[in-house]
Each structure stands twice: as structure tokens, then as C-alpha cells.
Amino acid sequence: MIVDCGVYADGVRRDLAKEPETVAQAIGDDTECFGWIGLYEPSEAEMTRVQELFGLHKLAVEDALETHQRPKVDRYGDALVVILRTLWYAEAGDAVETGQVTVFIGPRYVVTVRHGEGAPLTTARAELEERASVLGHGPAAVLWAICDTIVDGYEEVAEAVEVDVDEIETSVFSPERTSDAERIYTLKREVLEMLRAIIPLHEPMESFAHAAVPLISREAAPFFRDVADHVIRVSDQTEALDTLLSSALNAHLARVSVQxxxxxxxxxxxxxxxxxxxxxxxxxxxxxxxxxxxxxxxxxxxxxxxxxxxxxxxxxxxxxxxxx
Structure with missing residues (x-):
């Protein structure tokens, strides 16, 4: 479905009909504004509709419709396509669920395609609209807000998993006999899923932070430095959790052998x-x-x-x- 459509000029949103055609017409009439269209698990017909209005590349549209893509940044002419993995934590079963956000960025438009329940962009849009000075940087500001929201979600998931790892360590070294191997294996698999989402973002975020990518101006680049730092921090935290789980598994197996x-x-x-x-x-x-x-x-x-x-x-x- 089409969640929201907005047209922005000088960091302020214009009150227009929330239709892709309205956005396309507005940015065609006014060269100083840009549009942002948000879609959630769209149908093929909806994606084709937006593709024709903004000239999105066919291969990029196919990637946006297919989930479980690897995080990456692709360039198609004067446009960028950024694919990000979203993460959220499900208490039941110690599960880390994954989703996907695809961001199409052109000189005067942004199209976001989201799959899964994680990292809803409504909050990011509302917060960005309250910061006119940031929104004034154009499509790059929207990309920053999306990346910042998703990476913040990574940190929340890492903290939740860390609590589970602490519980496992306590259980493994408790005087009572416990069976923790299955839970340790489950968490290691979830941590691996986290690393698959986080590790590929190192290079793109560094490129954004140094304005080494088209459409990311030098004025907007400093905003991505904070995101790049957060990516490194959560990556180190996740790798540390993986190491702790491996150590806990070895300790558990050694303790079982001693018993x-x-x-x-x-x-x-x-x-x-x-x-x-x-x-x-x-x-x-x-x-x-x-x-x-x-x-x-x-x-x-x-x-x-x-x-x-x-x-x-x-x-x-x-x-x-x-x-x-």
C-alpha cells in the first residue's frame, strides 16, 4: 500500500493530495522542491505505477519487491538505490526478526519501500519534518533519517540480546544442572542474522560520511558520520555477543563433560x-x-x-x- 506522499520545499511540507501523481506533478512544476513517497509491502501494480512516474530502474524495482536482499548501494544513472535490513526483537523464542527497506533516491525524489514490521518510517518522517534546517538538505536528509532510525533499531535489538546472553552465562555457571545448548545455538543463529544486516553497512556509511557518493553533498555528509559511528559500535557489540555465546557454549559442554x-x-x-x-x-x-x-x-x-x-x-x- 501507499503509506504517505509528501512534497517539501525549504524544509517545509506542502499540503497536497497524498497521491504519487500529485508528487510527480509538483516536482515537475517547481524545481526547488522534492517529493517523498512511502510504500509498505506494495503490490506489483503499485510499484509499476510509481516506477513509471519517476523513471525507476526495472532491476532496482525487482529488488525492492523481493525480500531478503543483501544490504547494498547501487547506482543507476543519476539515482541511488539503498537496500537496508531492519531488525526487531521478539521476546517469544529469543527471535530476531528481519525486514527490508529499499530507498530510491533521485535529485528531487525519494521512494521508500518497506517490508516487515521493523523500523516503521512514520516516526522518522514526523521527526524530520520538525527539523526544517535538516530537511532543507533535500533527499540526502531523508536517507539520513531512514539510516539513523534503522541503525538505532539495531542497537535496541543488540541490548535485548545482551540481556539473554547474561541470563545464559548465569545459567551456565549456576550450581544447578541446566541444559543451555539449544538456547545458546538459537541465540548464535540470531546474532549471525544481525551481523548479516550490520556488517555490509560499514562501507556505504563511510562513503556517505565522506560525501563520496552522488546526491550526498558535503553539507549533508556530517550527519552520516554519527550513523557510521553507531554502525561500528553496534557491530562491535554484536561480534562481542557472538564471542560470549561461543565461550558460553564451550563452558557448558566442558561442564557437562565434568558432570x-x-x-x-x-x-x-x-x-x-x-x-x-x-x-x-x-x-x-x-x-x-x-x-x-x-x-x-x-x-x-x-x-x-x-x-x-x-x-x-x-x-x-x-x-x-x-x-x-
């Missing part, structure tokens, strides 16, 4: 304690007619006492050795 060794030592100790009386009872249960001590009146009681003494001695030995 299994403890269990085997306890089993072995009890088997050894039970073996002594079993051996004695087996010997005297062979029913031979001529055996030592068979004629002794207190022989039965003596054997019972001997079994108890041997068992108690072995128990004390294993207890002192830490096997029991």
Missing part, C-alpha cells in the same frame, strides 16, 4: 563397594561340603561383620578422595 565424569566416578565407587560383599557371599554360596569356617558357630556373624567393615572402609576412602 558426566563425576557421575561415572560415583557409579564406579558404588560398584566397587558392592563388589566386596558380593564376592564374599559368592564364595560361601558355592555349597561345597568341606570349606574353612563352615563349622564355626559364629562364622555367619563374622562374615557379615567383615562385609560391613570392608564396605565402610571403602566408602570412607572414596569419600575422602571426592568420588562420593
Amino acid at each position: 558426566q565424569n563425576d557421575d561415572m566416578r560415583k557409579i564406579s565407587a558404588w560398584v566397587a563397594i558392592a563388589a566386596a560383599p558380593t564376592a564374599i557371599a559368592g564364595i560361601y554360596g558355592m555349597n561345597f561340603r568341606h570349606m574353612p569356617e563352615l563349622a564355626i558357630h559364629w562364622g555367619y556373624y563374622g562374615v557379615i561383620v567383615l562385609m560391613l567393615v570392608i564396605c565402610a572402609t571403602m566408602y570412607a576412602f572414596f569419600r575422602r578422595a571426592g568420588w562420593l
Whole structure:
């Protein structure tokens, strides 16, 4: 669907009909303004409608309609196409969900195509419209607002995942027996999804910050430096989380191995304690007619006492050795 259409001049929004045709006509009549059209999970017909109005490249439109694209920046003539991955955290299942925002930037227009529930651009648009001095930089200001909103979302997700990682560390090193391998694996997979969205943005944000890309003026470039710094920070934080999860998994597996060794030592100790009386009872249960001590009146009681003494001695030995 078409979410919003706006025409801006000198950092101020004009009150016009929210239709792509109105935006195209306005920027055709006034060379000092630019338009911003926002679409959410548009149909092919809606994308074709906007494509024809603003001359969007066919290949870029195909990428915008297909989700799960890799974050990238492509240039088509005098226009740029920026694809960004959005992230949001779902408490149920420790899941990091992903979406996509494609931004078409021309000299006098911006078209955004969003897929997924993450990083709604309505707030970014409203905040940008309140900052006329920033919006005065034209389409570059819109790109900055979108990048800033999405990267801020990365930081929120990283903080939520960090809480889960802290819980796992506490569980792994708790005195109780826990089974954390499955949750650790799940979080590592989600962290990998985060890195796939964040890492490819390093180079584009640095290019924007140094005005090394067309349509990003030197006056607008400083705004992207802050975004580039945030990308580096959240990237380092996410890589640290991945390292912590790997360490937690190794610690969990090592602890499971130690617990299994403890269990085997306890089993072995009890088997050894039970073996002594079993051996004695087996010997005297062979029913031979001529055996030592068979004629002794207190022989039965003596054997019972001997079994108890041997068992108690072995128990004390294993207890002192830490096997029991």
C-alpha cells in the first residue's frame, strides 16, 4: 500500500493530495522542491505505477519487491538505490526478526519501500519534518533519517540480546544442572542474522560520511558520520555477543563433560563397594561340603561383620578422595 506522499520545499511540507501523481506533478512544476513517497509491502501494480512516474530502474524495482536482499548501494544513472535490513526483537523464542527497506533516491525524489514490521518510517518522517534546517538538505536528509532510525533499531535489538546472553552465562555457571545448548545455538543463529544486516553497512556509511557518493553533498555528509559511528559500535557489540555465546557454549559442554565424569566416578565407587560383599557371599554360596569356617558357630556373624567393615572402609576412602 501507499503509506504517505509528501512534497517539501525549504524544509517545509506542502499540503497536497497524498497521491504519487500529485508528487510527480509538483516536482515537475517547481524545481526547488522534492517529493517523498512511502510504500509498505506494495503490490506489483503499485510499484509499476510509481516506477513509471519517476523513471525507476526495472532491476532496482525487482529488488525492492523481493525480500531478503543483501544490504547494498547501487547506482543507476543519476539515482541511488539503498537496500537496508531492519531488525526487531521478539521476546517469544529469543527471535530476531528481519525486514527490508529499499530507498530510491533521485535529485528531487525519494521512494521508500518497506517490508516487515521493523523500523516503521512514520516516526522518522514526523521527526524530520520538525527539523526544517535538516530537511532543507533535500533527499540526502531523508536517507539520513531512514539510516539513523534503522541503525538505532539495531542497537535496541543488540541490548535485548545482551540481556539473554547474561541470563545464559548465569545459567551456565549456576550450581544447578541446566541444559543451555539449544538456547545458546538459537541465540548464535540470531546474532549471525544481525551481523548479516550490520556488517555490509560499514562501507556505504563511510562513503556517505565522506560525501563520496552522488546526491550526498558535503553539507549533508556530517550527519552520516554519527550513523557510521553507531554502525561500528553496534557491530562491535554484536561480534562481542557472538564471542560470549561461543565461550558460553564451550563452558557448558566442558561442564557437562565434568558432570558426566563425576557421575561415572560415583557409579564406579558404588560398584566397587558392592563388589566386596558380593564376592564374599559368592564364595560361601558355592555349597561345597568341606570349606574353612563352615563349622564355626559364629562364622555367619563374622562374615557379615567383615562385609560391613570392608564396605565402610571403602566408602570412607572414596569419600575422602571426592568420588562420593
